[in-house]
Amino acid sequence: MKKLRVFLFVIVSLALLASGCTGSGGSSGSSGDTTKDNILHVAKDTDIRSLDTNVATDGLSFEVIETFTDSLLDYDAAGNLIPRLAESWSVSEDGLTWTFNLRKDATWSNGDPVTAHDFVFSWRRLASPDLASDYNYMVSTADIVNAAGVMDGSLPLEDLGVEAVDDYTLVVHLAHSVPYFDQLMTFPVFNPLNEAFVTAQGDNYALSVDALLSCGPFILTEWTPGSGWKVTKNPDYYDADSIKIDGIDFILSSDYQASALLFENGQVDITKLSASLVDQYSSNPAFQQVPDGYLWYLSLNFEIHPELRNVNLRLAMAWAIDRDNITQNIMKDGSYSAYYMIPIGLATGPDGKDFRDGGPTYYGYDLEKAKEYLELAKAELGVDSFTFEFLIEDSEEAKNNAAQIQADLAEIGITLEIVSVPKSERLSRMNKSQKDFQIGMTRWGPDYADPNTYLGDNFSAANSYLIEFWNNADYNACVADIVPGGALSTDVAARWDRMYECEAILMAEVPIIPIWQSGISELVSTRVHGLEQHVVGLTSYRNITLD
Amino acid sequence: MVKYVLKRLFWALVTVLLILFILFLLLEFMPGSPFNEEKLTVDQIRILKEHYGLDKPFFEKFWIFLVNATKGDFGISYNLQKNMKVSQIVMPRLWVSVRLGLQAIGLGSVMGVILGVISGSNQNNWKDSVATIMAVVGVSIPSFVFALTLSFLLGYKIPIFSMIYQANHPFASTILPTISLSLFTMAQVTRFLRTELVEVMDSEYIRLATVKGLSRIKILFKHGFRNALISVVTIFGPLVVNVLTGSLVIEKIFSIPGIGGLLVLAIQSSDYNIIVMVTFIYSVLYIAVNLLVDVLYGVIDPRIRVSKGA
Numbered sequence: 001m002k003k004l005r006v007f008l009f010v011i012v013s014l015a016l017l018a019s020g021c022t023g024s025g026g027s028s029g030s031s032g033d034t035t036k037d038n039i040l041h042v043a044k045d046t047d048i049r050s051l052d053t054n055v056a057t058d059g060l061s062f063e064v065i066e067t068f069t070d071s072l073l074d075y076d077a078a079g080n081l082i083p084r085l086a087e088s089w090s091v092s093e094d095g096l097t098w099t100f101n102l103r104k105d106a107t108w109s110n111g112d113p114v115t116a117h118d119f120v121f122s123w124r125r126l127a128s129p130d131l132a133s134d135y136n137y138m139v140s141t142a143d144i145v146n147a148a149g150v151m152d153g154s155l156p157l158e159d160l161g162v163e164a165v166d167d168y169t170l171v172v173h174l175a176h177s178v179p180y181f182d183q184l185m186t187f188p189v190f191n192p193l194n195e196a197f198v199t200a201q202g203d204n205y206a207l208s209v210d211a212l213l214s215c216g217p218f219i220l221t222e223w224t225p226g227s228g229w230k231v232t233k234n235p236d237y238y239d240a241d242s243i244k245i246d247g248i249d250f251i252l253s254s255d256y257q258a259s260a261l262l263f264e265n266g267q268v269d270i271t272k273l274s275a276s277l278v279d280q281y282s283s284n285p286a287f288q289q290v291p292d293g294y295l296w297y298l299s300l301n302f303e304i305h306p307e308l309r310n311v312n313l314r315l316a317m318a319w320a321i322d323r324d325n326i327t328q329n330i331m332k333d334g335s336y337s338a339y340y341m342i343p344i345g346l347a348t349g350p351d352g353k354d355f356r357d358g359g360p361t362y363y364g365y366d367l368e369k370a371k372e373y374l375e376l377a378k379a380e381l382g383v384d385s386f387t388f389e390f391l392i393e394d395s396e397e398a399k400n401n402a403a404q405i406q407a408d409l410a411e412i413g414i415t416l417e418i419v420s421v422p423k424s425e426r427l428s429r430m431n432k433s434q435k436d437f438q439i440g441m442t443r444w445g446p447d448y449a450d451p452n453t454y455l456g457d458n459f460s461a462a463n464s465y466l467i468e469f470w471n472n473a474d475y476n477a478c479v480a481d482i483v484p485g486g487a488l489s490t491d492v493a494a495r496w497d498r499m500y501e502c503e504a505i506l507m508a509e510v511p512i513i514p515i516w517q518s519g520i521s522e523l524v525s526t527r528v529h530g531l532e533q534h535v536v537g538l539t540s541y542r543n544i545t546l547d
Numbered sequence: 548m549v550k551y552v553l554k555r556l557f558w559a560l561v562t563v564l565l566i567l568f569i570l571f572l573l574l575e576f577m578p579g580s581p582f583n584e585e586k587l588t589v590d591q592i593r594i595l596k597e598h599y600g601l602d603k604p605f606f607e608k609f610w611i612f613l614v615n616a617t618k619g620d621f622g623i624s625y626n627l628q629k630n631m632k633v634s635q636i637v638m639p640r641l642w643v644s645v646r647l648g649l650q651a652i653g654l655g656s657v658m659g660v661i662l663g664v665i666s667g668s669n670q671n672n673w674k675d676s677v678a679t680i681m682a683v684v685g686v687s688i689p690s691f692v693f694a695l696t697l698s699f700l701l702g703y704k705i706p707i708f709s710m711i712y713q714a715n716h717p718f719a720s721t722i723l724p725t726i727s728l729s730l731f732t733m734a735q736v737t738r739f740l741r742t743e744l745v746e747v748m749d750s751e752y753i754r755l756a757t758v759k760g761l762s763r764i765k766i767l768f769k770h771g772f773r774n775a776l777i778s779v780v781t782i783f784g785p786l787v788v789n790v791l792t793g794s795l796v797i798e799k800i801f802s803i804p805g806i807g808g809l810l811v812l813a814i815q816s817s818d819y820n821i822i823v824m825v826t827f828i829y830s831v832l833y834i835a836v837n838l839l840v841d842v843l844y845g846v847i848d849p850r851i852r853v854s855k856g857a
Contacts, residue, residue: 047627047628048628049626049627049628049629050628050629050630052629052630055629055630056629057584057629129594129598130598132594132595132598132599134582134584134587134591134595136591137586137587137588137591152590152594203630207628207630207631207635224714224804225628225636225639225640225804226639226640226643226804226805226808226809227712227713227714227802227804228714251711251713251802252802252804253711253802254798254799254802254808255799255800255802257695258698258710258711258800258801258802261698261699261702261703261710262710262711264703265703265706265710421578422578422579422814422815423579423815424578424579424580424581424583424815424816424817425578425579427579427583427584428578428579428580428583429578431583431589431592432588432589433589433592447586
């Protein structure tokens with residue numbers, strides 16, 4: 001009897017404790033306030049997928065790799081190219097030979113110097129069919145001599161056009177002049193690797209923190225998959241004096257609500273916000289929105305639905321979608337309405353301005369205009385109604401936006417039947433070998449800071465069946481001028497102007513229909529200064545100072 | 548008894564093999580592929596499939612898997628932790644889930660037994676009502692509501708406990724998820740134990756014991772409790788496996804690197820080897836726990852042992 005009373009007492013007091021939301025301070029318990037240390041605390045929503053510079057494919061993995069290794073070149077806060085492991089660099093007049101003079105004071109964390117041979121080894125490994133890297137196409141994007149032959153195994157690795165003239169001189173031979181080759185050198189797949197170490201580790205290389213070498217501002221000291229990772233300042237880094245923080249503690253928090261509460265409790269300095277939390281935090285001084293490079297667009301399958309070849313039908317759809325409603329009222333995460341092809345913040349021109357800064361926007365939201373175009377299309381095609389299957393992935397974001405697009409098009413009498421499938425299935429069905437969709441919602445992220453990553457790589461007849469369907473002579477000629485080896489590949493200013501023309505030709509006929517450019521909403525503590533976030537380059541933590 | 552267990556073990560093995568076969572068949576028909584980045588060319592996808600052995604015919608793939616699995620090699624991950632051995636990815640997470648599960652079951656069953664006994668032996672008075680209300684509330688509240696409430700109140704408002712999992716404090720940082728997960732176990736155990744205990748306490752041999760003048764405690768624990776336990780053991784099997792295999796929702800709320808979330812991630816990114824290994828573990832756990840429960844019946848109640856013919 002007495003025991004029972006004690007038990008009930010405990011239960012009741014626990015309940016009272018739980019409901020007594022006093023909220024004033026409270027003891028810190030197991031989770032301390034971290035605002036006093038010189039360590040940056042970052043909440044992340046996904047885990048590292050690979051620490052191998054040649055194997056990684058996702059943005060987060062590259063962001064982590066970039067904390068503990070250096071690339072040849074890098075971006076400063078404003079997005080200008082600056083030297084890192086390369087002290088200086090030059091390109092031959094024909095644009096085919098690039099020479100990088102490496103700094104002599106860079107070392108690996110085992111004491112070995114970082115040399116030109118480390119780059120040659122890494123690039124050959126990247127291209128090697130034995131590694132089967134998802135990202136090896138960057139070697140062909142860079143148009144390095146013999147890239148295709150080395151990648152399919154018909155040529156030996158040694159034939160790849162990269163050589164170490166001496167320990168500190170790296171020479172790269174290109175098949176064509178690549179106007180943005182220097183931009184590519186900021187991309188971590190091209191970072192160096194210490195051959196002796198990588199070979200000794202074999203299959204275990206980069207699978208744990210002990211199987212890694214560092215040559216960057218930080219050293220990866222801890223990684224608990226599923227839970228988080230830590231980097232600490234690299235005392236032997238050549239530029240260690242400029243690194244002002246002792247390290248970064250990344251914690252994995254899969255729930256944005258929990259991350260936001262951790263931020264409020266001072267346990268986290270930086271965290272991303274989901275759309276549902278934006279209203280709650282938009283007046284917080286720590287709230288920020290930054291553009292991201294992903295462009296979401298509608299893919300149209302001309303093959304299955306030949307009506308889509310009708311330009312007026314496509315224009316009707318382009319004018320009927322209220323993108324501002326989608327970005328402002330549904331997504332609310334800082335995404336931009338895309339009335340254009342080349343994203344905001346992607347590339348800086350010879351005049352030092354962003355491509356979109358001064359660049360035009362095409363079409364808009366105008367139901368009357370959309371209806372006019374649709375009437376023209378109906379007359380031309382002799383069809384009274386249009387019904388399409390609309391393939392999307394089953395994410396919350398895609399489903400909400402697709403429902404809005406469906407409603408918008410219904411306004412002018414075009415019926416979309418939404419088919420929502422897992423992302424990997426959507427990608428398979430929209431792949432070149434399947435083309436099993438009618439209208440699909442998909443995206444493209446940039447690989448480097450040049451409009452060619454969209455115009456030449458994704459939206460050219462050579463690489464995309466969507467553009468091949470359309471096969472517009474003016475557009476094809478335009479793209480031919482701006483791609484590597486094209487007529488304008490060495491004339492920076494003329495090439496820049498020509499890219500506006502390419503975009504204008506494409507947008508006048510919308511063979512694909514841009515919807516939105518993604519953005520990121522986040523909380524960045526006011527004690528954090530010097531966080532550098534780029535649309536193309538990776539988030540850089542090296543210049544951060546903490547109050 | 549030994550013969551009975553051996554027979555059950557044999558059928559367990561057949562069941563696992565059958566499950567794996569069906570799983571492989573399902574994966575074969577699953578749309579999507581681990582290699583479908585927008586930027587991959589058709590040639591690259593072919594090279595990747597060859598590299599990871601996904602271009603082989605179905606039966607060859609299944610056979611290679613079986614041979615390697617008997618050596619404890621479940622292959623490597625294609626996506627989630629690229630090129631890492633699947634066992635290296637799954638085992639630490641399994642341990643996290645099992646550890647949390649055991650904590651939750653421990654707490655839940657102790658609390659459940661206490662409440663169940665209080666409730667069953669004090670039928671229809673206020674103690675019974677309090678315990679019953681707690682049990683009903685425990686069954687009715689979805690675990691995520693309870694978990695979010697706990698996290699908000701005891702993690703954020705009064706920061707006594709950690710809101711998210713910390714690998715270096717596996718116990719301290721799993722107190723809230725343990726309580727959240729134990730709620731359902733507690734409620735179930737309470738309800739079943741009460742019902743059974745009420746019935747047992749009403750039976751004739753208990754009345755005889757009372758007439759013989761045995762003490763209340765002795766009647767309750769020596770004669771009543773053991774007989775009532777059989778109902779709890781019945782529900783305990785599935786309950787244990789449910790909790791051990793991880794609760795997706797609880798894992799998400801507290802960012803626990805458990806096996807439930809891993810399976811979902813693996814399915815989303817078509818990381819076949821991880822899907823297979825996790826499913827294999829789930830199946831083995833289910834079969835093992837059910838086997839254990841059947842054996843436990845016999846230990847608790849000799850009548851069942853006899854009727855099973857061992």
